[in-house]
Amino acid sequence: xxxxxxxxxxxxxxxxxxxxxxxxxxxxxxxxxxxxxxxxxxxxxxxxxxxxxxxxxxxxxxxxxxxxxxxxxxxxxxxxxxxxxxxxxxxxxxxxxxxxxxxxxxxxxxxxxxxxxxxxxxxxxxxxxxxxxxxxxxxxxxxxxxxxxxxxxxxxxxxxxxxxxxxxxxxxxxxxxxxxxxxxxxxxxxxxxxxxxxxxxxxxxxxxxxxxxxxxxxxxxxxxxxxxxxxxxxxxxxxxxxxxxxxxxxxxxxxx
Numbered sequence: 001x002x003x004x005x006x007x008x009x010x011x012x013x014x015x016x017x018x019x020x021x022x023x024x025x026x027x028x029x030x031x032x033x034x035x036x037x038x039x040x041x042x043x044x045x046x047x048x049x050x051x052x053x054x055x056x057x058x059x060x061x062x063x064x065x066x067x068x069x070x071x072x073x074x075x076x077x078x079x080x081x082x083x084x085x086x087x088x089x090x091x092x093x094x095x096x097x098x099x100x101x102x103x104x105x106x107x108x109x110x111x112x113x114x115x116x117x118x119x120x121x122x123x124x125x126x127x128x129x130x131x132x133x134x135x136x137x138x139x140x141x142x143x144x145x146x147x148x149x150x151x152x153x154x155x156x157x158x159x160x161x162x163x164x165x166x167x168x169x170x171x172x173x174x175x176x177x178x179x180x181x182x183x184x185x186x187x188x189x190x191x192x193x194x195x196x197x198x199x200x201x202x203x204x205x206x207x208x209x210x211x212x213x214x215x216x217x218x219x220x221x222x223x224x225x226x227x228x229x230x231x232x233x234x235x236x237x238x239x240x241x242x243x244x245x246x247x248x249x250x251x252x253x254x255x256x
Contacts, residue, residue, distance in 0.1 A: 015184030025228030026246035028081035038087035050226030109140035143179035186212035
């Protein structure tokens with residue numbers, strides 16, 4: 001049965017989508033089947049996989065709101081062992097429409113249940129908020145991976161995120177746990193970075209990944225070509241970092 005990991009942080013610009021896309025590609029490259037779910041109305045995960053959002057007819061919106069089957073939405077991407085449940089602009093209205101639906105917090109969990117047998121890992125890219133879309137992801141997932149930018153403002157809201165996780169565990173998903181915390185846009189030469197690392201360790205003891213993701217121009221360029229960094233420039237520092245992260249991630253999950 002595939003493990004479901006949600007990538008979430010209510011602050012935007014922390015490398016959440018970048019990490020979901022690139023870790024998925026790196027894990028797929030190592031021989032594991034991965035499904036990437038775009039649950040962010042911005043649709044950056046979809047376009048980052050080289051899929052034109054305007055051409056998407058069935059999306060994660062349909063999974064949440066209607067009775068469409070996940071297999072009808074699923075796209076097999078051009079990348080090794082990597083599939084996608086894409087998003088389009090329709091998802092922007094899902095928060096409001098979900099309010100009146102029965103079992104609104106479990107719509108995604110029920111929709112993708114059948115896919116757990118088909119994939120080794122299922123990654124969910126969440127929006128930068130703690131609304132109903134993110135709640136659906138937290139109810140559906142086994143663990144939560146938290147990317148954090150190495151800047152002061154990235155630390156704000158950590159306590160809120162922890163509080164949300166505790167609430168979801170108590171009310172909806174008792175087995176929810178933190179998969180790990182990933183430091184992005186890392187520059188070890190800066191005193192601020194060191195301060196952020198110490199603060200993150202205080203919030204998430206034993207959960208901080210050894211691998212860090214550096215600031216890297218090639219990582220920023222890759223999405224505009226619809227490619228994960230390892231396919232855009234495998235020799236770049238960014239690609240090597242995500243490859244190392246994939247090894248560490250798989251090691252923690254005891255998969256060779």
